[in-house]
Amino acid sequence: MGDRDTVPWRIRLQAPTFARMSKPAFITSDIHLGAVPRGTERAFLEFLDHVGAEGEKLLIAGDLFDFWFEYGEVILGRHFRVLAALAELVDAGIEVLLTGGNHDAWGGGFLRDHVGMTFHPDRVRTEIAGRTALMVHGDGLGRGDLHYRALKALIRSRPLVGAFRVLHPELGLRIARRASSTKTKAGPTPEEGSMDRSRFLEEWALEQLAAEPDLGWVVCGHSHRPAVSQAAPGQYYLNGGDWLTHWSYITVNDGGDPVLHSWPRSD
Numbered sequence: 001m002g003d004r005d006t007v008p009w010r011i012r013l014q015a016p017t018f019a020r021m022s023k024p025a026f027i028t029s030d031i032h033l034g035a036v037p038r039g040t041e042r043a044f045l046e047f048l049d050h051v052g053a054e055g056e057k058l059l060i061a062g063d064l065f066d067f068w069f070e071y072g073e074v075i076l077g078r079h080f081r082v083l084a085a086l087a088e089l090v091d092a093g094i095e096v097l098l099t100g101g102n103h104d105a106w107g108g109g110f111l112r113d114h115v116g117m118t119f120h121p122d123r124v125r126t127e128i129a130g131r132t133a134l135m136v137h138g139d140g141l142g143r144g145d146l147h148y149r150a151l152k153a154l155i156r157s158r159p160l161v162g163a164f165r166v167l168h169p170e171l172g173l174r175i176a177r178r179a180s181s182t183k184t185k186a187g188p189t190p191e192e193g194s195m196d197r198s199r200f201l202e203e204w205a206l207e208q209l210a211a212e213p214d215l216g217w218v219v220c221g222h223s224h225r226p227a228v229s230q231a232a233p234g235q236y237y238l239n240g241g242d243w244l245t246h247w248s249y250i251t252v253n254d255g256g257d258p259v260l261h262s263w264p265r266s267d
Contacts, residue, residue, distance in 0.1 A: 131216025
């Protein structure tokens with residue numbers, strides 16, 4: 001992994017050329033805002049500033065928030081600064097796409113209408129470097145992910161969402177905090193089971209690429225393990241990793257070259 005000052009695409013962008021070169025797409029996932037330290041949130045805000053200066057597109061493959069639920073006009077205030085930064089990216093002409101994860105699948109009108117991002121609760125097709133990309137968080141996909149598959153069906157069901165909506169927002173937030181295990185996953189030691197989830201998710205992604213030759217990219221999160229895997233010429237599986245342990249992201253330039261990075265830590 002290289003830092004933002006030494007990565008290859010940055011060198012190429014500065015090289016003399018007569019052809020117009022577009023800015024890269026940025027890919028990340030699993031920031032879990034609300035469950036990470038303030039220092040991580042500040043670093044992510046710096047990352048968003050970097051995207052604004054250097055990028056043309058930002059894809060977030062789920063779990064941007066450790067908990068997100070829209071109660072009509074009521075929005076969780078602790079995310080104000082990040083939401084404002086994302087809105088500034090959109091206002092600057094940078095496309096921002098977010099897929100719902102197992103912590104923030106309940107987004108809706110606020111993210112779309114007030115922030116301006118493209119939000120899909122499950123999966124979305126977009127374009128990266130001129131090729132079709134399938135982006136999905138990844139919970140419940142692949143072999144062996146039975147726990148998340150069952151959980152996904154439950155927490156996204158209409159009866160449960162409707163029942164949760166009638167709760168006072170502060171009570172809903174308190175319940176979500178108690179249910180979250182995010183803080184136990186942070187640190188240098190990989191979470192038990194994350195290796196299996198990572199392997200099963202990559203297998204699933206490679207199956208999608210093999211079944212659809214015109215598909216250039218499958219972009220996921222969820223496993224908290226960054227990955228850039230080439231399935232065939234012009235076909236890649238990309239996983240943005242997380243901001244609990246890796247502070248990772250991927251860039252893809254207009255030539256279709258993906259590069260994995262780690263945002264520099266100040267601590």
